[in-house]
Amino acid sequence: MPCPRGADCRGQGTQLLRMHPQFGFWRPHAASTVFYSCALPLGCPGSTQASTGSAAASSDQQCANGYDGVACGLCADNFYRRGYYCTECSSIAVTIVFGLFSLVVVGIFAKKLFKGETVIMLHVYHLGTIFLRALFGIPYISVFLTT
Numbered sequence: 728m729p730c731p732r733g734a735d736c737r738g739q740g741t742q743l744l745r746m747h748p749q750f751g752f753w754r755p756h757a758a759s760t761v762f763y764s765c766a767l768p769l770g771c772p773g774s775t776q777a778s779t780g781s782a783a784a785s786s787d788q789q790c791a792n793g794y795d796g797v798a799c800g801l802c803a804d805n806f807y808r809r810g811y812y813c814t815e816c817s818s819i820a821v822t823i824v825f826g827l828f829s830l831v832v833v834g835i836f837a838k839k840l841f842k843g844e845t846v847i848m849l850h851v852y853h854l855g856t857i858f859l860r861a862l863f864g865i866p867y868i869s870v871f872l873t874t
Contacts, residue, residue, distance in 0.1 A: 733762030747774030753798040763798045770794030
């Protein structure tokens with residue numbers, strides 16, 4: 728049997744169960760002769776078992792940490808897609824601390840720039856919360872909903 732495109736046939740000849748996916752490729756099960764190209768190549772690191780001659784990894788075990796699904800095309804739980812990468816989500820505590828720190832810095836800047844005018848400072852804080860909500864998914868602060 729010839730070595731299929733995307734397969735690593737090193738090891739014990741070209742027996743089907745001894746074939747493994749190359750970097751950037753995935754296959755649905757150990758008996759498959761079809762190796763699919765991955766949309767997120769870093770999600771498909773290829774099998775490190777090829778040199779040992781052990782049985783091929785199952786489809787669920789072929790994805791790199793943070794990747795999941797068919798051809799490792801999805802990001803796993805607690806990961807988000809950033810371009811062609813799955814990046815681990817930061818903790819909510821880090822996001823809240825960063826958001827509060829940013830609001831304090833903006834508040835100090837606004838107080839000096841606008842010489843303490845309350846209405847203008849509230850608008851600056853309002854814009855700051857809109858920015859934080861858009862950037863980090865922080866819920867909108869309800870105090871700004873009432874006039």
